Amino acid sequence: FAATWGSGDYYVDLDNIAVRAKPLLPVFGIYPTSADFGNLVSGTVSAPMTFTITNNGSGTLNIAKESIAITGANADQFILSPIATDIALESSQTAVLSISFQPTGIGTENATLSLTDNTGSKALQTVSLTGRAIEAGTIPFAYGFESGLGSWAVVNGNQTNKWAVGTANANNGTYSAYISNDDGATNSYDIVATSVTHLYRDFIIPEGLTNLKLKFAWKANGEGTSTLYDYLRVFLIEGDTMPEAGTQLVTNQLGTTYLLNGNVWQEVTIDLDDAIAGTAKRLVFSWRNDSSAGTQPPVAIDDVRIVSGANTDAAIVVGGNIQITPPAITMPDTSVLNPSVSISGLNPGSSDVVTVSTSYSNAAEGLINTGLTFNLAGTSFGGSTISITHNLGFVPVNVAYRILPGQNWMFVDNPGDWTATDVYFTIAVRGDGDVEIVLPNEDGATLPFAGTLLTASINSLHNVTLSWITQTESNMQGYYVLRAESADFATAAIISPMIDALNTSTEATYSYIDMELIRGITYYYWVQGMEMQGEGSVMGPVSITLSAETDPELPLIPVVTALQNAYPNPFNPQTNIRYSMNIPGDVKIDIYNMKGQLIRSFNATHQNPGYYSVVFDGKDMNGRYVSSGVYYYRMTSGKYSSTKKMIMMK
Numbered sequence: 047f048a049a050t051w052g053s054g055d056y057y058v059d060l061d062n063i064a065v066r067a068k069p070l071l072p073v074f075g076i077y078p079t080s081a082d083f084g085n086l087v088s089g090t091v092s093a094p095m096t097f098t099i100t101n102n103g104s105g106t107l108n109i110a111k112e113s114i115a116i117t118g119a120n121a122d123q124f125i126l127s128p129i130a131t132d133i134a135l136e137s138s139q140t141a142v143l144s145i146s147f148q149p150t151g152i153g154t155e156n157a158t159l160s161l162t163d164n165t166g167s168k169a170l171q172t173v174s175l176t177g178r179a180i181e182a183g184t185i186p187f188a189y190g191f192e193s194g195l196g197s198w199a200v201v202n203g204n205q206t207n208k209w210a211v212g213t214a215n216a217n218n219g220t221y222s223a224y225i226s227n228d229d230g231a232t233n234s235y236d237i238v239a240t241s242v243t244h245l246y247r248d249f250i251i252p253e254g255l256t257n258l259k260l261k262f263a264w265k266a267n268g269e270g271t272s273t274l275y276d277y278l279r280v281f282l283i284e285g286d287t288m289p290e291a292g293t294q295l296v297t298n299q300l301g302t303t304y305l306l307n308g309n310v311w312q313e314v315t316i317d318l319d320d321a322i323a324g325t326a327k328r329l330v331f332s333w334r335n336d337s338s339a340g341t342q343p344p345v346a347i348d349d350v351r352i353v354s355g356a357n358t359d360a361a362i363v364v365g366g367n368i369q370i371t372p373p374a375i376t377m378p379d380t381s382v383l384n385p386s387v388s389i390s391g392l393n394p395g396s397s398d399v400v401t402v403s404t405s406y407s408n409a410a411e412g413l414i415n416t417g418l419t420f421n422l423a424g425t426s427f428g429g430s431t432i433s434i435t436h437n438l439g440f441v442p443v444n445v446a447y448r449i450l451p452g453q454n455w456m457f458v459d460n461p462g463d464w465t466a467t468d469v470y471f472t473i474a475v476r477g478d479g480d481v482e483i484v485l486p487n488e489d490g491a492t493l494p495f496a497g498t499l500l501t502a503s504i505n506s507l508h509n510v511t512l513s514w515i516t517q518t519e520s521n522m523q524g525y526y527v528l529r530a531e532s533a534d535f536a537t538a539a540i541i542s543p544m545i546d547a548l549n550t551s552t553e554a555t556y557s558y559i560d561m562e563l564i565r566g567i568t569y570y571y572w573v574q575g576m577e578m579q580g581e582g583s584v585m586g587p588v589s590i591t592l593s594a595e596t597d598p599e600l601p602l603i604p605v606v607t608a609l610q611n612a613y614p615n616p617f618n619p620q621t622n623i624r625y626s627m628n629i630p631g632d633v634k635i636d637i638y639n640m641k642g643q644l645i646r647s648f649n650a651t652h653q654n655p656g657y658y659s660v661v662f663d664g665k666d667m668n669g670r671y672v673s674s675g676v677y678y679y680r681m682t683s684g685k686y687s688s689t690k691k692m693i694m695m696k
């Protein structure tokens with residue numbers, strides 16, 4: 047309308063007048079008309095969400111309590127609070143329903159709130175319900191957003207500046223989480239559009255954990271010095287508390303306020319209260335900006351970790367690789383080391399969380415001369431390559447490691463290119479346990495059973511002589527020699543009886559001759575020392591290759607004609623039957639079962655003396671595989687005859 051004045055009178059002009067009659071019948075209304083419960087840890091219950099029913103007409107809106115139900119494929123994942131009586135609402139009156147989300151699986155759950163009123167002809171009213179069930183974050187935890195949001199959730203609402211995951215800004219890898227005003231295309235914000243948005247992840251903190259640390263990388267500018275305007279804050283709230291877009295959190299803040307650090311990534315470590323162990327918590331990163339001014343860029347975060355232990359850090363495996371920089375460690379002389387660990391060759395499909403803990407010890411179990419120590423956990427490290435930046439200032443002679451809970455130490459010598467800052471080696475042992483790695487404590491020091499003291503050589507009889515030297519011994523039972531055809535210790539078999547230890551405080555020398563060999567094969571040897579308590583340490587491997595029969599540098603004429611032991615034995619499905627000939631001649635190898643029945647024969651004529659073998663493939667003369675059991679193989683050549691036993695083990 048408009049009011050004007052003229053000739054002493056006031057005139058009022060009215061336009062677009064509408065007169066509506068209030069409906070004579072009840073009109074159903076409900077708010078909200080749909081509900082998203084967001085992310086929730088499977089097995090927990092959300093805070094109730096309320097739904098307000100209003101009679102927007104006249105008359106009485108009637109809804110029978112029996113007609114109110116949750117339906118749909120995932121109806122059992124939502125809980126409708128009990129309704130005591132039928133609903134009867136006069137004009138403008140309201141009633142409230144309460145629904146909680148209680149997921150039991152993993153993934154998105156959808157259902158419908160359904161009810162029937164007396165409007166029209168028993169009108170069916172519906173409200174869509176949705177929620178996402180996630181796995182709780184476990185401790186240790188690490189996430190670098192390389193797989194998108196994952197189990198993180200954003201609360202952006204209709205705010206202009208929103209949380210996003212993208213490639214605009216990353217600390218490690220390609221992705222990070224950051225504030226953006228263009229759906230993640232850039233890490234920038236509208237400085238004149240007030241926004242409050244949240245990024246959160248749920249955790250269940252196991253009971254008994256102590257010394258908990260929250261770590262993350264961040265960078266941000268923003269606005270504010272004495273008064274803060276545009277910034278990041280971090281909160282740890284109850285697991286059933288949902289942050290709201292546009293509303294700032296005010297309690298349970300962690301750390302400080304993060305802003306104005308330029309465009310440089312910085313690491314943060316925040317101590318968490320031990321009292322949170324055994325509880326469910328929600329970790330929230332909250333961005334707030336006003337509409338006055340500000341400096342680009344807004345916040346970006348990456349590499350979020352929660353670990354237990356002052357000297358521990360964690361990272362997630364990406365593409366079979368990982369890099370971790372654990373906290374600095376103080377040496378006995380009060381100097382400070384800043385080590386780091388890189389691992390390659392892990393399972394490329396793994397997304398395991400790996401932790402690295404450091405310590406400095408002069409008393410690692412079963413070792414002497416021990417110094418900087420690393421404990422790796424969280425995945426299978428077998429076959430992976432460990433690269434350590436130790437910064438010790440000297441080149442280690444060797445490194446020891448073992449797969450826990452096993453007690454056998456493996457020793458790796460400097461291959462010639464280790465430096466005063468870096469070493470590397472490959473875990474040549476299968477196993478899913480944690481890995482303990484120990485470096486020596488000073489320049490020139492060796493750990494016990496140093497691999498440089500284990501040697502292998504070929505003697506004049508074409509056998510392998512193993513020799514090893516120990517620096518000092520006490521409480522030792524003795525030693526076993528193990529052999530394999532690969533560098534994997536898990537495939538090695540004991541080939542010697544126990545060689546008694548001398549238990550001397552001075553240097554001791556031992557040797558063993560391996561006579562059961564095949565030319566053209568590379569053999570790997572270890573020596574395992576056994577203590578009186580049954581625990582052991584391992585040195586090796588050392589490898590040696592027996593050249594082919596045509597190698598002129600090796601002895602070709604055996605001292606005797608003899609049948610050697612089959613290898614492997616027991617076998618499945620095949621084994622090598624080896625023999626030597628000191629003169630030319632015919633050879634027959636017969637294989638018998640326990641009943642004395644001939645099941646296979648091999649015949650050969652050799653024009654020259656030498657070492658020979660035949661392969662028994664586990665089949666009889668009819669090409670059928672023999673059954674498990676004991677078999678005898680007999681060699682006949684001229685007047686020579688010998689019989690030995692072998693076992694087929696399926």
